[in-house]
Amino acid sequence: MAVTISIGSGKGGTGKTMLLCNLALLLAKKGKKVCLVDLDIGGADAHLLFGLFEPKYSLTDFLTRRVESIADALHTFYSFNGLQLLPGTGSTLQTANMTYQEKQRLLKSISTLDADVVLIDVGAGTSYNSLDFFMCTDVQICVAMPEPTSIMDFYTFLQLATIRKVLDSFLSHSEVSLLLKKQNFSSLTDVFELAENTQEGAREKAQQALYGFNPLLVINRNISNGKVNKTKLKELVAKYLGIDIPLLGEIPEDQAVSEALRAYIPVCELSPDAPSSIALQNIADKIEKVIELFQNYSSQPDPIEKA
Template identity: 75%
Template sequence: MTTTISIGSGKGGTGKTMILANLALLLARKGKKVCLLDLDVGGADTHLLFGLFEPKYSLTDFLTRKVDTLQDTLHTFYSYNGLQFLPGTGNTLQTANMSYQEKQRLLRAISTIDADVVLIDVGAGTNYHSLDFFMFSDIQICVTLPDPTSILDFYTFLQLATIRRVLGSFLSRSQVSSTLKKQHFTSLSQVFRLAEDTQKGAREKAQLALKYFHPLLVVNRDSANARVNKKKLNSLTSKYLGIEIPPLGEIPEDSAAGEALKAYIPVCELFPDAPVSIALDTMANKLAKVIELFADHS
């Protein structure tokens, strides 16, 4: 059974790509068959973290049908425990603005990948592509920095992700769906209210769509002077979004992360004893247990 995991953030520069690339490597070291996908269609750069400057194939080749299958675009890092990787390079206007049909074709192809774990790096922000790729997975990870603006962007990202999930829970041709799609919502409560006004019992169905949505929280570049009040943040998401955000881990501010980026080598490979690498390894162990629990209950 394949478990899909996506990582997203409310803004760029949170380090989500660095985090996911290292988690992919660490899970591969633990014996998992791992495939890492770069679906940041607006600014793909995961390949650089592995020193892969000119991939033979990329996501664009699949979308433009230059290759027959998504499998044909995968690159295997034999020096990194056989980690498979889909580069998101070669961005074109067609790639960045793929149609609904192209996106559905891509998602169907992702479902056929032969791997234990498929990790998806989605673009930062709240465009439809980012939200849809993020919500497509079995397990979601959200990354934020501890500063106030990042926390605000993080909350906005989660709010729009929950709205997107609720809207997708109704059949596309149903009366509720038709009514909701005509509106522009700024809060989840507005969605619930209009859904119930349109059809009795729709609110309960909408809330049910969020029952198993519990994105894991990662705080990057954490420090003693800038700690996130996770209890308060969880209280806000529970009260206003109806979801819990269990912590996956905190990554300390560490210059080793920047040095590894400059060397085009994952930090866990270049500096395995650095504080950032130890934190990432702890997260990978925790994530491996989450994957096992998910597989057992699927």
């Protein structure tokens, strides 16, 4: 089964699509079977970064059942190491207001894709769609820029993602779930407190839901005098959200990125020696190791089956 990786951020324009498209190409060059899925509803543009202007199929064709499975709507870039892409869709009433069933059908179809790795662009923001697509994968990557406002957006995004994850951990018909779903939370501490007040032991259950949720952080458009205090940021997230955020990499501000955008070729292909490409290559090397860890883990025999 494919290892799934999503990418998200609080606000738009942090460089998610740029990172994901380059990562997809670099992993394909390493011999991985890669599938890029553009779920950025309303802002889908991953196809443009590869110079594909009029995709034959898109997510819309899957949602309107013109094709039954996502595999039927994939575009293969033979000139980019066989990388596959499900082009995204514009914002239509149907896509913006996807029902629970439609979302489940989409996620199920993604899980059956024949690939080593599926990379998902969930777009920016904290809509239920974005958060759900972000949280449904094996690995999550968050992109922030070094400015304080972007770091604040990143923190808010993570906070809402963790709250959504915790709320989902309670069975929908349970007493705790019914009570929690009526509230409009902005702090994880409040969720934990109300859960525990409703049912003894609920706090621990809620905290357990966050085990294994360790989104990887990428700082993009870094400039030499704009250093983020990463230690402080990690401490803040650990203290208030109870999760660890390993730093996956830092990509410098680099005009080669915009030149690549104008040439409709990912920067790692157009200018492999540019500083941004070297940073992207380092990130791809680390992600390759993460993918292999997941693959080795899932190929191990189930201890119960073995017994």
